Amino acid sequence: MSEEIKTTEQTVSKPAAKKRIFSGVQPSGLLTIGNYIGAIRNWKTLSSEYDCIYCVVDEHAITVRQVPADLRRRTYETLAIYIACGLSPEDNVLFVQSHVHQHAELSWILGCYTMFGELSRMTQFKDKSAKNADNINAGLFTYPVLMAADILLYQADLVPVGLDQKQHLELARVIAERFNGVYGDTFVVPDGYFPKVGMKINSLADPTKKMSKSDTNPNGYVAILDDPDTIIRKFRRAVTDSDTEVRYGEGKDGINNLMTIYSAFTGRTYDEIEAEFEGKGYGDFKNAVGETVADGLRPVREEFDRLMKDKAYLEGVMKDGAAKASNVAVRTLSKVQRKLGFVQVK
C-alpha cells in the first residue's frame, strides 16, 4: 500500500500507513539524560508507529574541534546507546551521517536558499560562538542548513527534538517551503515533535542553562553511561535554592529541573511528586531522583557494555543502515538536482 505524493516532475512513493521520522544526536561528548529525555527515549516510543530513521550526526560534531580518536569512539558509542535504548536496527534505520554523502551535497544546495540574516538569528550559533570564541567557523554558522538537509533528504514528516532545536527546525521548514515555492513540491515540510515532559533538561550546576554533553563541568550533566554512584553523587550536589519545600514554582529552577527529571523517569505528575515529598527535605528528594535515574539507566548501561564488545556487529549495523538511508537520499538529491537544472547523465 503506498500513497503517491505528487510533485511537478516526479512521484515519490511513501507508505500510506506510516509517516516518516528523522532525528539524530551529535557524537560530541557523552550523551546526557538531556539527550535521553528530550530525544532518544521518545524515538523508541515513536518507533512502532512510524518509519524511523535515526542518525549519528558526526558531520555536525566537527563544527566544534574534536579529537579524532574521541570522535571515532563516540560514534560507535552513540550508535550502541541508540540500540541499548531499545532502537532495534531491524525496525529502525540506524546509520552514521558521513556514510551518506548526500547530506553534505544537499546542504550546499540548500545553503543557496538560506539567507545570511536567517542564520545570524540562530541562538545556538550565538551561544556556541561565545563558548568557542577562538573557532567561530563557517560550519558553526551553517549548521542549521546541514540539519535541514538531514531532515529534507528523507522527506521526514516529523522530527522529534528538544526545545533547543526548535528554532533550527523552523528554519528547515522555511527552507523547504522556499524551495517548494520556486520549484514546485519537492520536500515534505516537516513538523516538530516535542516531548510533553523534558523538552529542556537543565544543568545540575546551573539550572538556568540547558544540560549539555559538551559542558566543561562534568557536575553539570549526568551522562547516560555514568555509573550509579556518580549519578547519585551528581544529584546530591545539584544546585537548588534556599527553600526546603519540594514544590514546582517560580524562582525554583533547580527543584523544577529535578522534578522534571523525576517525572520523566517515574511517569509521576508534579502534584504527585509534591505529595510524595511533603514534609521531606531537598536531601531526601535529591537522593530519590539520583537512585531512580541510576536504576532507570542500569539496563541501558548493561546492554551498552555488551554491544561495545562487538564492534563488528556495530559496523554491520552502520553499513546496513547507510545502504537503506542511501536508497532514499539518492532519490531526493537526484530530484533536487533535476529541478535545479543540473545535467544528469546516466
Ligand code: AQP
Ligand atoms: N538538555 C536537553 N534537554 C532536552 N533535550 C535535549 N537535547 C539535547 N540536550 C537537551 C536534544 O537531544 C538531541 C540531540 O542533540 P545534539 O547532540 O544533536 O545537539 P545539542 O542539542 O547541541 O545537544 P548537546 O548535548 O547540548 O550537545 P553539545 O553540547 O555538543 O552542543 C536534540 O533533539 C536535542 O534537542
